[in-house]
Amino acid sequence: MPGTARIPSVSGEQPSLAEGATVTSAYASPPGGYPPAAAPPAPPAVVATEVSKVYGSGDAAVHALRGVSVGFARGVFTAIMGPSGSGKSTLMHCLAGLDTVSGGQVRLGDSEITRMSDKQLTLLRRNRIGFIFQAFNLLPTLTAEQNIKLPLELAGRALDQRWFEQVVEVVGLRDRLNHRPSELSGGQQQRVACARALVARPEVIFADEPTGNLDSRAGAEVLGFLRGSVREMGQTIVMVTHDPVAASYADRVVFLRDGMVVTELTRPTPDAVLDTLKRLGA
Numbered sequence: 001m002p003g004t005a006r007i008p009s010v011s012g013e014q015p016s017l018a019e020g021a022t023v024t025s026a027y028a029s030p031p032g033g034y035p036p037a038a039a040p041p042a043p044p045a046v047v048a049t050e051v052s053k054v055y056g057s058g059d060a061a062v063h064a065l066r067g068v069s070v071g072f073a074r075g076v077f078t079a080i081m082g083p084s085g086s087g088k089s090t091l092m093h094c095l096a097g098l099d100t101v102s103g104g105q106v107r108l109g110d111s112e113i114t115r116m117s118d119k120q121l122t123l124l125r126r127n128r129i130g131f132i133f134q135a136f137n138l139l140p141t142l143t144a145e146q147n148i149k150l151p152l153e154l155a156g157r158a159l160d161q162r163w164f165e166q167v168v169e170v171v172g173l174r175d176r177l178n179h180r181p182s183e184l185s186g187g188q189q190q191r192v193a194c195a196r197a198l199v200a201r202p203e204v205i206f207a208d209e210p211t212g213n214l215d216s217r218a219g220a221e222v223l224g225f226l227r228g229s230v231r232e233m234g235q236t237i238v239m240v241t242h243d244p245v246a247a248s249y250a251d252r253v254v255f256l257r258d259g260m261v262v263t264e265l266t267r268p269t270p271d272a273v274l275d276t277l278k279r280l281g282a
């Protein structure tokens, strides 16, 4: 029952499930339960509680989300999957304060974002959330370095030069910092976008089909980098994807169907993700 049991895996440690194990709901415990926790679990980075979203009204109403309750643990890489039209993008937009909810609550850390004004949401997105989009969204006239630093400059925040160096090292862009986007491959452009999201140390990064425009090799590089940022930097990432291989880089996959969370996988394999999608009719 959503809302009554605890959210699994809220600390960085993964529960000891077999690879590709399925649990029946976002809140259910695996068979045998979790091992005893060494420390009290950290509160999740983002929590949606009974979130609903209706587009339009009357006969034309579309119920895109129907009471979604799901938590996203800190320092964990979570993928959101489901058939086309199941509500993935809508959920991500509601979690990131890019769209309003029709009912329910979204919390980012201590803040209830579903109560915020437009101005507060703008500041929240600027200061506390990172975004990576399918279309890279880099400014063509700026170099890679300028693109990476831009959000901090816009927010009037000081750059931590050591952190910048570390991020640049991890994404492997050291010798490309003075290149403009048109002088970079798609994979390199997306790595610039990843660095831009990471350098501000956001509480959570939302990635919307980050490998959708990349070939499989460049996609693997970007996913490997995202995975590394979770492992080495403790970043929290929530990624929407259609690709079972991309989802297998995540610690956890949450599946939607018809606007509801229907199941999830922990330590997913591509085959387990594919099997689950087939069962959901994707």
Ligand SMILES: Nc1ncnc2c1ncn2[C@@H]1O[C@H](COP(=O)(O)OP(=O)(O)OP(=O)(O)O)[C@@H](O)[C@H]1O
Pocket: 055, 056, 062, 063, 064, 082, 083, 084, 085, 086, 087, 088, 089, 090, 091
């Ligand atoms: N602005 C909108 N106005 C009306 N209906 C919308 C709007 N945005 C989304 N929808 C509807 O809400 C439902 C969920 O859409 P959403 O884009 O969240 O699904 P999705 O799982 O991300 O789909 P896809 O995998 O095809 O991108 C769909 O039925 C869609 O047609």
